[in-house]
Amino acid sequence: MKRRVSVVVLALMVAAACVIVRLPGASYSAQDREVISSGATAHYWAGTDDVGRDRGVRVAVAVLLGLGGAAAAAAVTTAIAAGVGALAAFSAPAIASVLMLASDLFLSLPWLFLLMMVRSFLPLTTSPMHSAVVTFTILAALGWPACARAVYRGTLNLRSSEWMIQGRASGLRPAQLLRRHVLPHLLPLLVPQFLICVPAFIVAEANLGTLGLGIAQPLPSWGAMLQELDNSASLATSHWVYLPVIVLVMVLLLLESLTAEV
C-alpha cells in the first residue's frame, strides 16, 4: 500500500517536472540579469538563482536528469552485477575467485579520488550533456561490485538447488537453464539492488556536484544547486533557496520507501 502511494507521488512529481520544463518560455539556462536571487515573483513562481535563472525550471530539470540518469546507471550497474555474479557462480572455482577478487579490488578503490581524476582527464570541451552522461557512466562502472557479490552468493545457492539439478539432468542447455530457472529466481535479488542503487547514485552525483565536479554548467544538477546553500549569505536572500534540497529529500525518501517494502 505504502509502496503504491510512493510510486504515485513519484510519478506525479515526474509528470509535474515534465510539464514545467515544457511550459512556453521555460529555460534552465537563460539569465534574467535584472532579477537576481529573488523569491517568488509573478514571472518566476520559485524565484531565480544567483545569476538570474528560473529556479523552478532548474529544479524540474534536475529532477528529470537526476532520476533518469540514476535509473539508467542503476540498470547498467545491476546488469553488470548480474552478469559477473552469474558467470562466477557457473564457472570453475578459479575463475570465480578471480572475478570476486576483481570486484573486491573495485570496492577498495578510493572512488572519489578516482572520479576527480577522471573528471580532470576529460576533454575540456565536453558539453554539459556529455558531462552528465560521463558522470552517470562512471557511477555505473563503479557501483556494480557490491551487488555482484550478492548475486554470486544467490546464484551459488540456486546452482545447487534440487530443481536446477533436475533441470540439468533433464538435458536443459545452460542458456535455457539461465532463462527458465536462474533469471526468474534472481529477480527478487536484482530488483532491490536496482532500487537501492537509484537513490545512492542520486546522492553520489549531488556530492560530486557540490565539489564542482560532475555535471557541467549551465545544465542544472542537484550538486550544482546544493552548492548555493553552502554560504550563509545566500541563505538569507530568500526561503526559496531551500527548494532544491527539499525536493531532493522528497525524491530520496520516496525512493527509499520503495526499497524498504520489496
Next chain:
Amino acid sequence: MRLELRHITPLVTILFGLTAACQAPKSPNELAWAIRYDPKTFDPAKVDEQASEEVRFLTGGVLIRLNRKTQQPEPELAASWSVSPDGRMISFHLRSGLRFSDGSPLTSKDVVWSLRRVLDPATAAPVADEFLAPQEVKVEAPDALTVKVHLPKRVIGVENVFDEIAIEPADRPSEGKVTSGPFIVADYKRGQYVQLGRNANYWRRDAVGAQLPYLTGIRLDVLNNREREISSFQRGEYDLIDGLPPDYFGLLQKKNPSAVLDLGASLNTEEMWFNQAPNAPLPDYERAWFQNRAFRVAVSQAIHRADLARIAYDGHATPAYGFVSPANRAWHNDGLRFPHEDVGASSQLLAGAGFHKNESSLIDAGGHAVKFSILTNAGNAARMKIATLIQQDLAALGMQVTVVALDFPALIERLMHKQDYEACLLGLSNVEPDPNTQMNVWLSSSPNHQWNPSEKTPATPWEAQIDKLMQEQGSTLLQKNRKLAFDQVQQIVADQQPFIYLVYPNTLYALSPNLVGVQPSIFQPGLIWNIANVRRQGTK
C-alpha cells in the same frame, strides 16, 4: 516521559561552558582575528607567504615603514636616512636609546648583523633578491648610531625594501621572541593560534607621551573556514576580517552598517585569456582564432563587465579594461583607449576576420564551429558566476563556451606544464603598486607570461615592444620616463587584449566598530599597518 526544560538548562550551560573554554581567554585590550593557515616560519628573514608576513609585520622592528595611507616611507627605527645622488649608497641614522623587547640595547651592530644575514645566500631570504645583486651589497657601521649600505647598482624604490627587513639582536636570532617591533611572539600552538604579547620596550610613544602599542596582545587564530570566521566576527570574538568575500558584505552590513568597509577597487584583477602557445596541444584552427587580435577584441567587447561586477560581486567590484587598477594612482594610465562594450561592433569585427553565423553558431573561415572551454578553479563562487555570465554573453556571438572548474593542482598542471587548455579565467593579486613587481607577467621570456609562457624570442612585434618598454621603465632613473614607458605597455595590452581584463574586485574589510585608530588602506596589510596606534574604545 517528558524531558523538562529544567533538566536541559544545566546541560546547555555545560555545553556553552565547554565551547567558551576552547577559545583562549581574551583580555579587554587584546585583539583577535583569523589567519588562514599556520605561518611557515617565525624567522623574519625567511618569510615568503602571507601568514608569516603578517606575523613579521606585527613583531618585526624595521628601519623604514611604508605608510600604507600616503604610500610614503616614514622613519621607524631609523630617525632619518639619506640616499646618495647616484642611488648607490644609503645611510641610516638610528634613534638613540632603542631597546629590544628583552631590554638589551639596539645599536648599529644589530642592524648590520640583521642586514648581512638577509643578504647572505645561506639564509636564502626571499627579500634579498630585491637588491638585484645581494652578494655585492656592503653594509658597515661607522658608529653606534649610523649604518651605511653600499649597492652595486641603483635599485628603484630601495627604501621600500627596508620595510620588509626586521632588525634582530646580533647573533641571537629568536624567531620573533625578542623583537624591536610593537609585539613579540609569546605562544604558538600549531593548527590553533599564534599569541602575540606586547613589547614593553617598543620605542614609539603617542602624542601625550604614552608608551605604544596600546594593545596588550593579539591572538591570531589559524582558521580556514569563512563561515566560522564570519560568525565569530558577528559574535564579537574577532575584531577584523581582511578580504571579506563580497557575498557576505551585505549580510554583515544589514546587521551593522558601521562594521564593513568597501574601499573601492583594489590593485587586484580578474581576467581571462586565450592560450596562444605554439606548442599547445590544440588544433591549428583554434590556435589561429586565439592568435587573432580581432577574435580577442571581439570577445572582450561582448562581455558585459558591469553585470559581472553587479551579479558576481554583489556590486563590490569595478569593471576593468586595463591591468593597472585606478586605485594605483601613481601608475594608472588615465588616457587609456580600450575597446568599449558593443556586441554589434564585436560581430562586425568577427565578420571582418572571416567568421560567419550559421543559425545560432559562429563558424570560422575554414568551416569550424567556434567552441571552446573556459578553465577556472573549483571552489571560487564569484569566479564561477563570472564564467557562467561570460558563457551567456559569448553565446550572443554564437560562440559555444563550456565552463570547467578543476581543483588547483589539476589546473596548474594544465596551465603551466602541459599548456592543455583553451581559455582560462583567474585572478592576479598585486601587492605592490610598482611596475617592477609585474615584470614576471609581462616579459615574454617569463614562465608566468601566461598566454604564451617562456618565449625564446618574442612571438609578435607587440610582445617585443612590451619587453623593451618594461626593461626601459626598470632601468631609467626618471619617474616621468618610467611612467611614459609603463603607460605605453598598458596601451599595447588594451589594444591587443592578450589578457581580457574583467573586474577589479573591491577591497572589502570587516572591522569591529569599537576600534580606534585604524587607518584602512587598500595596500596590504590594509587594516593593521599602524597597529601600534590601534586601541579599543574606552581603554587607554
